[in-house]
Amino acid sequence: MEVLELIQSNLLTPIVLFFLFGIIAARIKSDLKIPEAISEFLPIYLLAAIGLHGGVEMRNTGFERMLVPMLVAIGLSLLFTLNHYQILRRLGKFNLYDSYALASTYGAVGAVTFSVGLSFLRDQGVTSEGYLAAVLAVLEPVAFILAIFMTNMAVAKQLRTKRQSSGGTESDVGVQKMRLAGVLRESVTGKAIVILLGSIVIGYVIGSEGFEPISIVFEEMFVGAIVIFMIEMGVIAGQRLEDIKKVGVFLSAFAIVMPTINGMIGVLVATAMGLSLGGSVMFGLLLASASFIAAPAVLRHAIPEAKPSLYITSALGITFPYNIIVLLPVMFAVSTITHGPEAIDLFRHVMGGWT
Amino acid sequence: MDVKLYKVKLLTVVCEILAQKNVLGILERHDIRGYTTYEVHGKGARGIRGQGLQNEKNAKIEVIVREEKLSGVIEEISQTMFADYALVLYVSDVGVVRTEKF
Numbered sequence: 001m002e003v004l005e006l007i008q009s010n011l012l013t014p015i016v017l018f019f020l021f022g023i024i025a026a027r028i029k030s031d032l033k034i035p036e037a038i039s040e041f042l043p044i045y046l047l048a049a050i051g052l053h054g055g056v057e058m059r060n061t062g063f064e065r066m067l068v069p070m071l072v073a074i075g076l077s078l079l080f081t082l083n084h085y086q087i088l089r090r091l092g093k094f095n096l097y098d099s100y101a102l103a104s105t106y107g108a109v110g111a112v113t114f115s116v117g118l119s120f121l122r123d124q125g126v127t128s129e130g131y132l133a134a135v136l137a138v139l140e141p142v143a144f145i146l147a148i149f150m151t152n153m154a155v156a157k158q159l160r161t162k163r164q165s166s167g168g169t170e171s172d173v174g175v176q177k178m179r180l181a182g183v184l185r186e187s188v189t190g191k192a193i194v195i196l197l198g199s200i201v202i203g204y205v206i207g208s209e210g211f212e213p214i215s216i217v218f219e220e221m222f223v224g225a226i227v228i229f230m231i232e233m234g235v236i237a238g239q240r241l242e243d244i245k246k247v248g249v250f251l252s253a254f255a256i257v258m259p260t261i262n263g264m265i266g267v268l269v270a271t272a273m274g275l276s277l278g279g280s281v282m283f284g285l286l287l288a289s290a291s292f293i294a295a296p297a298v299l300r301h302a303i304p305e306a307k308p309s310l311y312i313t314s315a316l317g318i319t320f321p322y323n324i325i326v327l328l329p330v331m332f333a334v335s336t337i338t339h340g341p342e343a344i345d346l347f348r349h350v351m352g353g354w355t
Numbered sequence: 356m357d358v359k360l361y362k363v364k365l366l367t368v369v370c371e372i373l374a375q376k377n378v379l380g381i382l383e384r385h386d387i388r389g390y391t392t393y394e395v396h397g398k399g400a401r402g403i404r405g406q407g408l409q410n411e412k413n414a415k416i417e418v419i420v421r422e423e424k425l426s427g428v429i430e431e432i433s434q435t436m437f438a439d440y441a442l443v444l445y446v447s448d449v450g451v452v453r454t455e456k457f
Binding site: 293296297300301304305 | 371376411439440
């Protein structure tokens with residue numbers, strides 16, 4: 001019952017209400033739209049706020065304990081991406097390109113989802129580990145790099161076998177290699193990672209004291225800024241509602257089931273690693289979220305053969321609303337249980353059995 | 356008025372904005388240094404474009420080229436991009452005053 005109540009109260013937060021409102025506005029063909037400059041600015045602002053906040057927290061609590069969660073997050077992200085690929089390719093019967101593009105979209109992280117998660121935790125009066133902002137930054141390119149690498153390998157293999165039989169050209173392989181190098185450079189110097197890492201460092205340098213004078217912009221306006229961005233997200237999701245039919249039943253189910261499994265694994269693993277209640281929720285959310293701002297920009301160049309209508313529509317039209325409306329409160333409830341006194345006793349009991 | 360106009364070609368490419376970089380790369384490889392780009396909206400075979408996210412816009416690229424270079428550029432664009440990107444290109448005749456610029 002408690003989970004339903006959480007979902008219900010989450011449904012009535014400004015973030016979710018404005019998202020739904022945006023969808024309605026798009027459905028009634030309103031010309032409502034957030035001015036372009038602002039909708040481009042907001043993701044940068046959100047990342048700067050996440051980074052500063054994380055950096056300040058890291059100065060207060062230290063980041064020595066960051067290494068293990070970060071490596072685990074990278075490992076899980078890679079594992080999930082490969083798992084997604086197998087499911088999409090074998091069960092979903094998608095072609096190689098679409099499978100890898102979708103696998104990495106769902107293996108990658110969503111910064112907007114992360115922002116909504118932070119705001120949700122704030123509503124619940126719970127904090128999370130600051131170093132998760134750094135995990136967000138590191139995870140951003142991981143899934144894409146893997147998927148692009150795997151695609152290139154598969155394509156190169158195809159070309160080799162083709163050349164053996166009919167004599168193809170060497171230049172095709174060269175094109176593939178160029179793509180990977182370009183993507184590596186672009187994703188590491190891309191604006192999302194640069195602003196996030198820059199803000200983490202600055203947050204760490206300035207600490208709480210230095211953050212004080214700018215907290216009105218980066219702390220108090222944070223949720224309000226998400227709300228404005230949600231209007232835009234809602235409008236875009238609303239415009240794409242027809243496309244969801246084209247996504248098909250299999251991918252629609254995938255877009256809900258996969259984040260749920262990944263997110264739950266994330267919450268449990270984070271709890272086992274000793275992350276806090278809120279930190280475990282954010283860790284789960286990192287693994288559950290799909291990328292819809294970075295993904296098209298990266299994948300359109302790296303795997304142009306994949307259909308963007310599939311990965312954008314499923315990530316933005318299905319997974320994003322599901323994550324912020326349903327999965328986030330569910331993961332919070334699960335994390336509350338795993339961090340409850342009984343669970344800790346059980347945990348100690350289990351651990352006690354080991355020693 | 357007795358201005359001498361030299362005949363050159365105007366190549367116009369309308370494509371999804373994420374394909375713009377590829378087109379500009381091809382121009383670079385063919386040693387074409389000058390071009391003009393616009394952000395545009397419109398509707399085509401792949402539906403209405405230009406709504407929503409910045410990545411979903413269309414770009415229009417205009418390049419003035421000498422006729423000798425034109426077929427090489429068009430060939431590379433059609434071979435490497437037609438299959439995967441939303442892209443339309445067309446060529447028109449234009450006259451310029453200073454031919455040494457192109």
